[in-house]
Amino acid sequence: xxxxxxxxxxxxxxxxxxxxxxxxxxxxxxxxxxxxxxxxxxxxxxxxxxxxxxxxxxxxxxxxxxxxxxxxxxxxxxxxxxxxxxxxxxxxxxxxxxxxxxxxxxxxxxxxxxxxxxxxxxxxxxxxxxxxxxxxxxxxxxxxxxxxxxxxxxxxxxxxxxxxxxxxxxxxxxxxxxxxxxxxxxxxxxxxxxxxxxxxxxxxxxxxxxxxxxxxxxxxxxxxxxxxxxxxxxxxxxxxxxxxxxxxxxxxxxxxxxxxxxxxxxxxxxxxxxxxxxxxxxxxxxxxxxxxxxxxxxxxxxxxxxxxxxxxxxxxxxxxxxxxxxxxxxxxxxxxxxxxxxxxxxxxxxxxxxxxxxxxxxxxxxxxxxxxxxxxx
Amino acid sequence: xxxxxxxxxxxxxxxxxxxxxxxxxxxxxxxxxxxxxxxxxxxxxxxxxxxxxxxxxxxxxxxxxxxxxxxxxxxxxxxxxxxxxxxxxxxxxxxxxxxxxxxxxxxxxxxxxxxxxxxxxxxxxxxxxxxxxxxxxxxxxxxxxxxxxxxxxxxxxxxxxxxxxxxxxxxxxxxxxxxxxxxxxxxxxxxxxxxxxxxxxxxxxxxxxxxxxxxxxxxxxxxxxxxxxxxxxxxxxxxxxxxxxxxxxxxxxxxxxxxxxxxxxxxxxxxxxxxxxxxxxxxxxxxxxxxxxxxxxxxxxxxxxxxxxxxxxxxxxxxxxxxxxxxxxxxxxxxxxxxxxxxxxxxxxxxxxxxxxxxxxxxxxxxxxxxxxxxx
Numbered sequence: 001x002x003x004x005x006x007x008x009x010x011x012x013x014x015x016x017x018x019x020x021x022x023x024x025x026x027x028x029x030x031x032x033x034x035x036x037x038x039x040x041x042x043x044x045x046x047x048x049x050x051x052x053x054x055x056x057x058x059x060x061x062x063x064x065x066x067x068x069x070x071x072x073x074x075x076x077x078x079x080x081x082x083x084x085x086x087x088x089x090x091x092x093x094x095x096x097x098x099x100x101x102x103x104x105x106x107x108x109x110x111x112x113x114x115x116x117x118x119x120x121x122x123x124x125x126x127x128x129x130x131x132x133x134x135x136x137x138x139x140x141x142x143x144x145x146x147x148x149x150x151x152x153x154x155x156x157x158x159x160x161x162x163x164x165x166x167x168x169x170x171x172x173x174x175x176x177x178x179x180x181x182x183x184x185x186x187x188x189x190x191x192x193x194x195x196x197x198x199x200x201x202x203x204x205x206x207x208x209x210x211x212x213x214x215x216x217x218x219x220x221x222x223x224x225x226x227x228x229x230x231x232x233x234x235x236x237x238x239x240x241x242x243x244x245x246x247x248x249x250x251x252x253x254x255x256x257x258x259x260x261x262x263x264x265x266x267x268x269x270x271x272x273x274x275x276x277x278x279x280x281x282x283x284x285x286x287x288x289x290x291x292x293x294x295x296x297x298x299x300x301x302x303x304x305x306x307x308x309x310x311x312x313x314x315x316x317x318x319x320x321x322x323x324x325x326x327x328x329x330x331x332x333x334x335x336x337x338x339x340x341x342x343x344x345x346x347x348x349x350x351x352x353x354x355x356x357x358x359x360x361x362x363x364x365x366x367x368x369x370x371x372x373x374x375x376x377x
Numbered sequence: 378x379x380x381x382x383x384x385x386x387x388x389x390x391x392x393x394x395x396x397x398x399x400x401x402x403x404x405x406x407x408x409x410x411x412x413x414x415x416x417x418x419x420x421x422x423x424x425x426x427x428x429x430x431x432x433x434x435x436x437x438x439x440x441x442x443x444x445x446x447x448x449x450x451x452x453x454x455x456x457x458x459x460x461x462x463x464x465x466x467x468x469x470x471x472x473x474x475x476x477x478x479x480x481x482x483x484x485x486x487x488x489x490x491x492x493x494x495x496x497x498x499x500x501x502x503x504x505x506x507x508x509x510x511x512x513x514x515x516x517x518x519x520x521x522x523x524x525x526x527x528x529x530x531x532x533x534x535x536x537x538x539x540x541x542x543x544x545x546x547x548x549x550x551x552x553x554x555x556x557x558x559x560x561x562x563x564x565x566x567x568x569x570x571x572x573x574x575x576x577x578x579x580x581x582x583x584x585x586x587x588x589x590x591x592x593x594x595x596x597x598x599x600x601x602x603x604x605x606x607x608x609x610x611x612x613x614x615x616x617x618x619x620x621x622x623x624x625x626x627x628x629x630x631x632x633x634x635x636x637x638x639x640x641x642x643x644x645x646x647x648x649x650x651x652x653x654x655x656x657x658x659x660x661x662x663x664x665x666x667x668x669x670x671x672x673x674x675x676x677x678x679x680x681x682x683x684x685x686x687x688x689x690x691x692x693x694x695x696x697x698x699x700x701x702x703x704x705x706x707x708x709x710x711x712x713x714x715x716x717x718x719x720x721x722x723x724x725x726x727x728x729x730x731x732x733x734x735x736x737x738x739x740x741x742x743x744x745x746x747x748x749x750x751x752x753x
Contacts, residue, residue: 021664021666021667023667023670023671024666024667024670027670027671027674028670031674035674035678038679038682038683038697039682041693041694041696041697042682042683042688042693042694042697047506047692048692092548092719093719093721093725094725098691120546121546122546122547122548123546123547123548124547124548125547125548125550125551125552126550126557126558126714126718126719127550127555127558127689128419128420128550128554128555128556128557128558129419129420129503129555129558129689130689130691130692131547131550132420132507133503133506133507133510135547136506136507136510136511137510139510139511139514140510140511140513140514140517142514143513143514143517143518144517146517146521147517147520147521150521150524150525151524154524154528183501195673199669199673203665203666203669204666207665207666289397290578290582290665290666290669291398291401291575291578291579291582291665292397292398292401294574294578294669295401295402295405295575296401298405298570298673299405299408303408303409303412304412307412307413307416307417308412308416312687312688313416313417313418313419314418314419314501314504316425316469317418317419317420318415318416318418319415321415322412322415322416336469340467344467346467350467
C-alpha cells in the first residue's frame, strides 16, 4: 500500500520547496542556535549589582563599616548617598536605586551599649523576583555582621578567639555555579523543536490546501499516508539538525555538558518531534487557511511549551487546575527528561514513565488527526 | 476623503466576512491572558526541604525546628540515608536537603564545631540562591545563640546577642508577587502578537493572490491603501488592549495606580508602532510562510524575551541591554509598569514616551516608503 518509490518524489518536492525559500530554511536551521546565544545570555535570574542608595543618619565608623560590608559584595552597587528621607521616594520612582538602606541615628551608640538595632531597608518590589533575592542577600549579610560584632564583643570582654559552634557548608548539586543558562538550555531545545515542527508542518500542509494543489495530489495515485510521510520527513531531519546545533552551541558557549547518554537524548528528542508533528497534523486538519493555522499552532505549541512546561515558571507554584493541564502537555515531560539527562545524568530508569507518556501522546494525536485528515481526502 | 471612506468600508466588510480571523484575534489574547495569569508565579515563597537527621538529639531537633518555624522551609520528608536525598532532589520534590551528622548534640554541648551540610538543587538557580541565603541566615542566628548560651553556662554572666536586623519594607508591590510585575506587561505582549503577525500576514496574502496589484490600478493613492489596510487591525488591537486591561484589573485584581486614560492613549501610540512593524515585515516577505517566520523569529521572540517581559533587563549583560534600547516594546513595558505599579505620570515617563513616538514615526515612514516602492 505504502510505497517508498512514491514517497521519495514527495520528499524531494518538499525539500526543493524548503530549499528555495532560503529564509525559512535559514530560520529553521540557524535561528534556534542564535536564539540560544541571545537568550542564554539574556535570560537571567541571577541577581547581582542591585543599585543601592544609602541614607546614613549616623555617619560613624561603625555605620560605615556596615555599609562597606554590604557594598563589598557583587550583589550591591552604591548609586547615591542621601541626606534626607524625602529623597528616598524619588530615588525609587525614578528607578535610580532599587533599594535604600537607612541607618538610624545612634546606630553606633546603641551597638556599643549592646542594644539590638534595626536598620531599615526599603526595596522596590515591583520586580518581585529581584526584590526577593535582594532581601535574601540583605538578611544573610546582616546576620553575618551581627555574628561578627558579637564575636568582637566577646573578644573584648576577655574571651580569647571564640569559635562558632556550627560549621555550615552548602553544596550545590546539578548546577554548582548557579547559572541560569544550564537550567534554560533544555527548555530552549524543547521550545524551539515545538515551534519548528508544529508551525512548519501545519503551514506546509495548509498551504497546499489553500492553493488547491492538495486536490491535484488527491487525484494522483499517491496514498494520503505517503503524502503525509513525505511532507513531514524533511522537517524531522531539519529538527534533528537544529537540535544538534543547539547542543553544540550550548556546549561551546555555556559549558552545558551532557552528563547522561547523548543517544538517549536524541531518542527522546525524536519522540518529542513526533509529538510536535502529530500536533502539526491536527492543526492542519482543522484549519483551512494559513493565518488560522498559524494562530492555532501558536496557541497549542508556543504557549504551552513556554508557559506550562516548567521552562521558565516552576510548575509547583501554579494553582492546581493549571497543574492538571500541564500533565497532558508533552513538553512538560520532554523538559523534565532533558533536564534529567543533561544536568543530572539520569537514565531511562528515572524517566521511563515520561517517555511512555510522550510515545502515547504522539501515537494518540497522530491517530486522531489522521482520522480527521482522511475525511478531507 | 470619500475615496478613503469607501475603501475603509470595503476593508471592514472584508474583515467581517472573516469571522474566524476575528475570533482568533480575540480568543487568542484571552487565552493567553488566562494561562499567563494563572501560571506565572516566580515567587520563592517557600523552599521545600528534606531532613537527614543522623543524631536525633534534643539539639538536632531544636536546630531543625528553626527551619520549620521560619515558615520558609516546609519539610516534605525526613530520610534516614544519604542515598535517599538524591531521589528527592532528582524528582524535584525538594530543593534543599539538610544533613545533620551523628554526635551533633554532643559536639554542641562540648563547644566543638559541629558540621552541618545543606545540599541544594541548583538546577533552578533562582530558588536555590534565595533558599541558600535564608538557610545561611537561620544557621548563623542559631550558632550565635548557642555560642552565647555556652558562655553564660560557663559563668560569664547573662550575655545577649548583639543584632543588627534589617527591617525590610517593600514598596510598590508589597506582597512581592511576581504576578503584579509580569501581568500588566501582558498588554504589550498580547498587542504585539496580535497586530504584528496578522497585519503582515493579511498584506502578504493579498500580495500572493495579486489583489494588491488590482488596487494599484484603481485611483486609490498608496497612503490611502496603507490606512485602509491598517485601520481594521488598529481597532482590533485596541479592543485587545481593553480586554487585556479588563482581565488584568478584574480577573487578577491588579489595580492601576496611575491614570488609565493615559495608559490607553499610550497604548494607541504603541499600536501605531506595531502596525508599522507589521507593514515592514510584509514588505520584506513574499509568501505567508516567510512573513510568519519573520514575524515570529525576528520580531516577536526577541521582543518578548529581550524587552524585560519576564526576564529583567537589568540582569542582562551590557551588550544585550544595549540591544534592548532598539526594541519599542521595552519602552512600552516601562510605561505600563510605571503607570500600573508606581503610579508614574508623564513627568517620570516622558523619555519612554518620546522614544516610543520617535520609533513609531520612524518605522511607519520607513515601511510606507518601502511599501510604495514595492508597489510601483
